[in-house]
Amino acid sequence: xxxxxxxxxxxxxxxxxxxxxxxxxxxxxxxxxxxxxxxxxxxxxxxxxxxxxxxxxxxxxxxxxxxxxxxxxxxxxxxxxxxxxxxxxxxxxxxxxxxxxxxxxxxxxxxxxxxxxxxxxxxxxxxxxxxxxxxxxxxxxxxxxxxxxxxxxxxxxxxxxxxxxxxxxxxxxxxxxxxxxxxxxxxxxxxxxxxxxxxxxxxxxxxxxxxxxxxxxxxxxxxxxxxxxxxxxxxxxxxxxxxxxxxxxxxxxxxxxxxxxxxxxxxxxxxxxxxxxxxxxxxxxxxxxxxxxxxxxxxxxxxxxxxxxxxxxx
Numbered sequence: 020x021x022x023x024x025x026x027x028x029x030x031x032x033x034x035x036x037x038x039x040x041x042x043x044x045x046x047x048x049x050x051x052x053x054x055x056x057x058x059x060x061x062x063x064x065x066x067x068x069x070x071x072x073x074x075x076x077x078x079x080x081x082x083x084x085x086x087x088x089x090x091x092x093x094x095x096x097x098x099x100x101x102x103x104x105x106x107x108x109x110x111x112x113x114x115x116x117x118x119x120x121x122x123x124x125x126x127x128x129x130x131x132x133x134x135x136x137x138x139x140x141x142x143x144x145x146x147x148x149x150x151x152x153x154x155x156x157x158x159x160x161x162x163x164x165x166x167x168x169x170x171x172x173x174x175x176x177x178x179x180x181x182x183x184x185x186x187x188x189x190x191x192x193x194x195x196x197x198x199x200x201x202x203x204x205x206x207x208x209x210x211x212x213x214x215x216x217x218x219x220x221x222x223x224x225x226x227x228x229x230x231x232x233x234x235x236x237x238x239x240x241x242x243x244x245x246x247x248x249x250x251x252x253x254x255x256x257x258x259x260x261x262x263x264x265x266x267x268x269x270x271x272x273x274x275x276x277x278x279x280x281x282x283x284x285x286x287x288x289x290x291x292x293x294x295x296x297x298x299x300x301x302x303x304x305x306x307x308x309x310x311x312x313x314x315x316x317x318x319x320x321x322x323x324x325x326x327x328x329x330x331x332x333x
Contacts, residue, residue, distance in 0.1 A: 020261070020286045020287070020289050020290035020294060020297045021055055021286070021297065021326055021329060022054070022055070022056065022263060022286070022297045022298065022299050022302075022322070023055055023056055023057050023058060023296055023297060023298070024056060024057065024058030024059070024060060024260075024296060024297070024298030024299070025051060025056055025058075025059060025060070025298060025299050025300075025301050025302035025303070025306075026059075026060045026061075026062040026108075026298070026299070026300045026301040026302075027059050027060065027061050027062060027094060027301070027303065028062045028300065028301045028303065028304060029061070029062070029071050029090055030062065030063050030064070030065055030066045030069055030070075030071055030111075031062070031066070032066060033273065033274070034274060034304055035304075035311060037303065037304070037310070037311050039303075040088070041088070041093055043309065044093060044094075044097065045097055046309060047302070047303050047307055047309060048097045048098075048100075048101050048103070049101070050302075050307055050308055050309070050319070051101075051103075051302055052101050052102075052103070053323075054302070054306070054319070054322065054323065054326065055326060056103070056302065057102070057103055057104060058103060058104045058105075058106065058146075058296075058298065059094065059098055059103050059104070059105055059106070060105075060106040060108060060149050060298065061090075061091065061094060061105070061106065061107055061108040061149065062108050062149070062151065062300070062301070063108045063109065063110065063111045063151040064091065064107065064108055064109060064110050064131065064135070064151075065077060065083065065110045065111065066111045066113065067083075067111070067112065067113040068081065068082060068083045068084055069083070069084060069086070070083050070084065070085070070086050071086060071089075071090040071091055072086065072089050072090060072091040072092065072135075072138075072139075073085050073086060073089060074110075074131065074134060075134065076130045076131065076134050077110065077127070077131065080127075081112065081127070091107070091135070091138075091139055092139065095139050095142040095144055095145060096142070098142070098144035099142055099143055099144045103144060104144060104146035104147065105142065105144040105145050105146060105147075106146065106147040106148060106149045106180075106182070107135055107139070107145065107147075107148055107149065108148075108149040108151040109124070109128045109131060109132070109148070109149065109150060109151045109152075109168065110124075110127055110128055110131045110151075111124070111151055111152070112124060112127055115152065119158075120160060121152060121158070121160035121161065121163070121164040122160065124152055124164055124168075125160075125163070125164050125167055125168060128168050129168070129171060132148075132168065132171050132172055132175060133175060136175045136176055140175075140176060145176075145179070146179060146180065147179045147180035147181060147182065147227075148169075148172040148176070148179060148180070148181045148182075149181075149182060149183075149184070150164075150165055150168055150169055150172075150181055150182070150183050150226065152164055152165070152183075153184065153185065153186065154185050154186075155185055155186045155187065155188040155206075156188050156206065156210075156214050161218065162217075162218055162221035162222055165183060165218075165221075165222045165225065165226055166221060166222045166225045166226075167225075169181040169222065169225030169226050170225045173225065180227045180228065181225065181226050181227050181228075182226065182227060182228035182229065182230060182258070182260070183222075183226055183228075183229055183230070184229075184230040184231070184232060184262045184300075185229070185231055185232070186231070186232040186234075186235050187206065187211065187231055187232065187233075187235050187236050187244055188205065188206040188211070188235070189205045189206065189235040189236035189237070189240065189244075205236075208243055208244065208247060211244065211247060212247045212250075212251065215247075215248075215251055216251055216254075219251050219252070219254070219255040219257065220255065223255045223256065223257075226257060227257060227258060228252075228257055228258035228259070228260055228295075228296075229248070229252055229257050229258070229259060229260065230260035230261060230262040230296075230298055231244075231248050231261065231262060232262045232264060232300070233261055233262060233263055233264055233285050233289070234264035234266075234268045235268070238281065238284050238285070238288075241284070241285060241288035241289075242288050242291060242292065245261070245288055245289060245291075245292035245294070246292050248292070249292045249293055249294060258295045258296065259292075259293075259294050259295050260294060260295055260296040260297065260298055261285070261286075261289040261294050261296075261297050261298070262298055262299065262300055263282060263285050263286055263289065263297050263298070263299045264277065264285075264299065264300050265277050265282060265299045265300065265301065265302070265305040265306050265318065266300070266304070266305045267281065269281075274305075275305075275312065275314065276304075276305040276306070276310075276312050276314040276315045276318045277305065277318070279318055279321040279322065279325075282318070282322070283325060305318065306318050306319050306322060307319060
């Protein structure tokens, strides 16, 4: 299984900014294209007061800062140019992380969805929506948020695809700000299956694909959890993707590019489970030849060798 999609992590709170402009971003799209990537996903269009595009609604209601460049226009234009599919990630107000209540995400994104489709929906590359609320288990209000916003995304855009990327509540599911690398109270396979069966049942018809993050469980657990994910996705008519994290959760420094052997193990486990697509979080920081991390340059080289060998064997 090869990586054919990546998040674009322009708005983050725990990964250093690379201070790229249009020239650097276009060069990265060239690198992505060479690596076989056909899908780019804006991880979120804004986080708290920082935005990727000059949203008239968010600037006037949320005291946000006006961004120096319209990155949504830039990314859509580059995706048009290089023949990629662009997925728009919704706005993250931060209220959910503070309160555990998703109502603000629903209320704000109802306006954002309409605004964005009106402004950028003409781009031929605009192929779908990423419902950016990250959850793990039976999060309060998650089913309502995903189903409400997924339905609206589809209605305004003529049925374009929607997807989510939750995490598995495994032993490595610890807060990024924590000094811990693991925890004792990891979810069991049985609870994971039962809880996600309920969530999938609640969002069927409004969420088209699920891309579970793969970095929160041990490498020995990949196959068992992946098999459950694929079974549930098939049951509810969803595509099953893997979010193959290209950063390492086993290191005390958060976050550095992953060892290639680990990425290979995760991709091969997804292939054995019959997953439909592999995306990564994320190419530009952790796999790009122009990343701020030197190790990312080497990961790109090792991955390209793997890609060439895999293509030749097929």
